[in-house]
Amino acid sequence: MGLEHALGDTALTTTIDSAINWCRKNSLWPMPLGISCCGIEMMAFAMPRFDVARFGAEVFRFSPRQADLLIVAGTTTYKMATVVRKIYDQMPDPKWVIAMGACTSSGGMYRTYSVVQGIDQFLPVDIYVAGCPPRPDNLLHALLMIQEKIQRGESRSTPMTVAAERQEQQLLQIQGINNN
């Protein structure tokens, strides 16, 4: 925001941050990248039956410059990887990425020379959605998880805030204890 440079980490700036994050999370503008069959489910996710407008993310933007949530829905080939990365690079910060479907997350059933085995090889991914294809509800769940992340002030594209980092470490510690 820039305000914190002047005022520091005071009650005013943290409240403003929280308000801004609340606005952000309820007005996500997705950039749809339906590169194959998962794209159909992504369209269903925007349609009235599942109705993503309930969560304020119904404005699908076909220009990356106006979007802050990249939904990569489909098999990403090596040839397409350059395009996906270019679109990601054109999006303004802060931005989030959903890897939708088995193909995008891990190569899926395409264990071949031409398909990238997971887009996290060239993109920072926030949420992976399992399924081939995932149901639209699954994608809605991913969207809600992104909203939680935003409320916590996390973004992979910009460095995490100190508070969020501390929170994640605590979370990891708790998980570690549970695993042991």
Next chain:
Amino acid sequence: MLTTVVEKLKAQFPNSILGVREFRGETTVHVKKEDILNVCAFLRNDEAGLFNYCSDICGADAYTPENRFEIIYNLYSLSYKHRIRLKVFVDEADLHCPSVISVWPGANWPERETYDMFGIIFDGHDDLRRMYMPEEFEYFPLRKDFPMMGVPDSIPLPRK
């Protein structure tokens, strides 16, 4: 109708037809590589054949020391609604084969695809570029000696 075509073909090109095979109602003719253009032109224009539609051209890799590659032409006649298949052997030492785009302009892309996947060079093709793989890719993915997961780092990924 098809039998007449095959008979005519045999009479017309006694030295270039290496064999005819019938399997489940499908006719396959083995043709000598050098004469494929003439055979195709004959099949396209002969009034008993009229194979005016080249539905696909593809390749196959038998991975044998001799006659390693095969090019397969699937032809269809829109007038008579019959099909024929031509096969040509290509040796690994000499990967050239005459192009048939002068007979069917639609053979352009299938030949590019065969070049892209098997590395067979079609002489006389006016635009023999890669079809699916990136232009600077050096391998031919459908060859039997190409690893299924590809050659590491042969296609660059964007930086993270």
